[in-house]
Structures are given as C-alpha cells and as structure tokens.
Amino acid sequence: MNKKRGQQSIVFASPPVITSAANIVGPMEGDGLLTEFYDRILSDTLDNNSSWEQCESAMMEWAIKTAVTKETSAIDDVDYVLAGDLLNQLMSTHFALRGVGRPFLGLYGACSTMVEGMLVGSTLIDGGFANKIVAAASSHHDAAERQYRFPTEQGVQRPMVSQWTVTGSGAAVISVIGNGPRITAATVGKIVDMGLKDPNAMGPAMAPAAVDTLWHHFEDSGRQPTYYDMIYTGDLGSVGKALVIELFKEKGVDLSANYEDCGCMIFSKDQDAHAGASGCASSAIVFTGYIYRLLMQQKLHRILLVGTGSLHSTTSYQQNESIPCIAHAVAIEM
Known part of the structure; x- marks a missing residue:
C-alpha cells in the first residue's frame, strides 16, 4: 500500500x-x-x-x-x-x-x-x-x-x-497493538509566514498555518471536514479560531459546525486569560484528558487534531524578524 x-x-x-x-x-x-x-x-x-x-x-x-x-x-x-x-x-x-x-x-x-x-x-x-x-x-x-x-x-x-x-x-x-483509538493518518505541515511580528498575537500568526495544513489534509485524503466528529486546533485562542473559520469561509467551506480550538477550552471567561490558552501543554492536556476520554467512551469516533506552533524566538524578535508558523495534523479514530 x-x-x-x-x-x-x-x-x-x-x-x-x-x-x-x-x-x-x-x-x-x-x-x-x-x-x-x-x-x-x-x-x-x-x-x-x-x-x-x-x-x-x-x-x-x-x-x-x-x-x-x-x-x-x-x-x-x-x-x-x-x-x-x-x-x-x-x-x-x-x-x-x-x-x-x-x-x-x-x-x-x-x-x-x-x-x-x-x-x-x-x-x-x-x-x-x-x-x-x-x-x-x-x-x-x-x-x-x-x-x-x-x-x-x-x-x-x-x-x-x-x-x-x-x-x-x-x-x-x-x-503497535492494544485497545484504544488508532492514529490512521497524518499531515505534515510546512512553514507559513504572513509577515506578522507581534509575539503577543500568536493566534492570528498561526491561523494561516492551521488552514494550510487542514486544506492539504482534506485534499490529500479526499475527506471532507464532515468526515470527522470534531476538528481540534491546538492553541489559536478565540482570535485565531475565528480567523480559521473566516479563512475557510473564503474557500467556500463552513468549518464552524464541528471545529474547536483547545486554547478556548481550558480557561473560563472569568479567569482573565484574554484570548485563551497557549503553549505546548494546551493541546497536550486537552487531548490526553478530555478528548481521549471521549474517544474511549465512544462519544467521539473520528477526530482530527492539529497542533499549531509559533516558531519565533527571543533572538528572532530582537532582530525584527516576522513569525514563522507551522501546523501538523493526526487523524484519530475509534
């Protein structure tokens, strides 16, 4: 194969x-x-x-x-x-x-x-x-x-x-064997840099990378977004999530029905997290807790998990560089 x-x-x-x-x-x-x-x-x-x-x-x-x-x-x-x-x-x-x-x-x-x-x-x-x-x-x-x-x-x-x-x-x-959801497919992302430079606004910087990876996943696999019960991005927050939905609308696709961002799921509105959660642990704790449990309970059967990354550093910021971003995806099915 x-x-x-x-x-x-x-x-x-x-x-x-x-x-x-x-x-x-x-x-x-x-x-x-x-x-x-x-x-x-x-x-x-x-x-x-x-x-x-x-x-x-x-x-x-x-x-x-x-x-x-x-x-x-x-x-x-x-x-x-x-x-x-x-x-x-x-x-x-x-x-x-x-x-x-x-x-x-x-x-x-x-x-x-x-x-x-x-x-x-x-x-x-x-x-x-x-x-x-x-x-x-x-x-x-x-x-x-x-x-x-x-x-x-x-x-x-x-x-x-x-x-x-x-x-x-x-x-x-x-x-290789055992009980649990299976990782059936994956999409490797590529660097997407829209020229944004504000390290406080990572959601807008990463959203185009998430859209790029999602789009290529659907094209490569022949699957529609509706194939999945839920699509989760890693840590775009409320601003980045809204941008992903808008960018897909421009492509003629409504992603809003079965799409959520892990960064919007961790903190309540009264916790003063502003646009939501970020960090390596954002998708890690949501997947290993909430999503994994729902998969094991068969309340979810097919999900697409998209990790989103802002690849700037203190050095690149000091050199006035823009923020390169990336997103990778894994399809997980019970």
Missing part, C-alpha cells in the same frame, strides 16, 4: 493504537473548564521545586511515567520517547528525560510539539522500527513568560489579543 498521500500526508497501513494517556496541570488550569479530566492538579506553580523550570521538568517526568503505568507496562517496554517544550535547548524536557532513562528524540515544534511527536512516533511504529513510544509535551506559564516576554513579577499589562501559556504536561503511549 502506498502510505504517502498527496503532497503532505501519510495513511498508516497498520494504524498505531493510543493505549493510554496522562496529564498534570497547574492550579489555574485546575480551576478551569476541564477540571474533571486532569490526573493531577498542582496546588502551586512550584510544587516543592526551587524554580519554575524544575517544576516543568518534574511535570513531564510524572506525565510520562504515569501514562506508562496506566497501561500496566514497564518503562523499559518503551522503545522511544519523543518530547519537547518551549524553553531554549528543550531544557525542561532534557532534565525530565534524565529521570526516565529511555531512548529519546527531542522535538521542537513550539506548541505543535505534541502532535509532531504523535506523528513521528506513529511513523516509527507503522514502519516497524518500534513497538511502543511515548509522545509528550510540556509548558509552564512563568518559565515561558520569563524567556519570551517579561518576568511575571513586573506585572506588565497584556493586550487583549494575548493568550495565557498553560502550566502542565501531557503524555500518550502509542503502541
């Missing part, structure tokens, strides 16, 4: 199975809309660590080990861990994996990292190069703010278009 479809997509001959998932979140996320779908909620953003960065590493290590334990596997059964975060040189991930002790591939796709890990891991399994992998991602609001914007102690006022970086981590175990 020809596994490559169209320009950017893959159809898996032996679709890998997502056999377990786990997540951990900070206190603000725990007070939000999806409280019942989290495995562990921290009481504060340090959780007995000496820095926010150490807390993020501890969250990822906990999520990975808990996902494996839920599956009743041993950590030594995991062939590879594919994981990443937002910080320079994947700092949080590298220290987390120090305590996991399994072969590891570090990924940087900004907030698209969780889906990128699921995509690459599924390709390894379908190709016969692994029997079991873990895909994981993390972010921490205070650590990310300190790197990308201003230390939170300064109390800098945020514009209404800005989003709140999620404190949390999610991990999914993907196996």
Whole structure:
C-alpha cells in the first residue's frame, strides 16, 4: 500500500493504537473548564521545586511515567520517547528525560510539539522500527513568560489579543497493538509566514498555518471536514479560531459546525486569560484528558487534531524578524 498521500500526508497501513494517556496541570488550569479530566492538579506553580523550570521538568517526568503505568507496562517496554517544550535547548524536557532513562528524540515544534511527536512516533511504529513510544509535551506559564516576554513579577499589562501559556504536561503511549483509538493518518505541515511580528498575537500568526495544513489534509485524503466528529486546533485562542473559520469561509467551506480550538477550552471567561490558552501543554492536556476520554467512551469516533506552533524566538524578535508558523495534523479514530 502506498502510505504517502498527496503532497503532505501519510495513511498508516497498520494504524498505531493510543493505549493510554496522562496529564498534570497547574492550579489555574485546575480551576478551569476541564477540571474533571486532569490526573493531577498542582496546588502551586512550584510544587516543592526551587524554580519554575524544575517544576516543568518534574511535570513531564510524572506525565510520562504515569501514562506508562496506566497501561500496566514497564518503562523499559518503551522503545522511544519523543518530547519537547518551549524553553531554549528543550531544557525542561532534557532534565525530565534524565529521570526516565529511555531512548529519546527531542522535538521542537513550539506548541505543535505534541502532535509532531504523535506523528513521528506513529511513523516509527507503522514502519516497524518500534513497538511502543511515548509522545509528550510540556509548558509552564512563568518559565515561558520569563524567556519570551517579561518576568511575571513586573506585572506588565497584556493586550487583549494575548493568550495565557498553560502550566502542565501531557503524555500518550502509542503502541503497535492494544485497545484504544488508532492514529490512521497524518499531515505534515510546512512553514507559513504572513509577515506578522507581534509575539503577543500568536493566534492570528498561526491561523494561516492551521488552514494550510487542514486544506492539504482534506485534499490529500479526499475527506471532507464532515468526515470527522470534531476538528481540534491546538492553541489559536478565540482570535485565531475565528480567523480559521473566516479563512475557510473564503474557500467556500463552513468549518464552524464541528471545529474547536483547545486554547478556548481550558480557561473560563472569568479567569482573565484574554484570548485563551497557549503553549505546548494546551493541546497536550486537552487531548490526553478530555478528548481521549471521549474517544474511549465512544462519544467521539473520528477526530482530527492539529497542533499549531509559533516558531519565533527571543533572538528572532530582537532582530525584527516576522513569525514563522507551522501546523501538523493526526487523524484519530475509534
């Protein structure tokens, strides 16, 4: 069977199975809309660590080990861990994996990292190069703010278009056999840069990349948006979500009936998250909690998960560069 479809997509001959998932979140996320779908909620953003960065590493290590334990596997059964975060040189991930002790591939796709890990891991399994992998991602609001914007102690006022970086981590175990939803197809995104330069407005920057990947997924697969019960983007927030719907309307497609953004699902309106949630953990905690549970309960049967990433850095911002963005998609079916 020809596994490559169209320009950017893959159809898996032996679709890998997502056999377990786990997540951990900070206190603000725990007070939000999806409280019942989290495995562990921290009481504060340090959780007995000496820095926010150490807390993020501890969250990822906990999520990975808990996902494996839920599956009743041993950590030594995991062939590879594919994981990443937002910080320079994947700092949080590298220290987390120090305590996991399994072969590891570090990924940087900004907030698209969780889906990128699921995509690459599924390709390894379908190709016969692994029997079991873990895909994981993390972010921490205070650590990310300190790197990308201003230390939170300064109390800098945020514009209404800005989003709140999620404190949390999610991990999914993907196996060659087992019970659970299967990853049946994937679409690899490409860089889309519309020339926007405001790092506070990531939703509008990323939305065209999400539209590009979605459009090519539908073209490559021959599927219509109605094929899926739900289509989820990772962290476009309310502004980016509205832009995706509008851009699809210009193409003659109404996406609004079965489309939602994970960044709009985490915080309630009274939590002052402005345009919604962002960060690597946005799609990671929503998928490993809410979406995965609905799939296992067969309340959802077919979903398309699109990880969205804003690939700017402090260096590129200081050099007055625009913001390159990317989106990757995985089709998941019960």
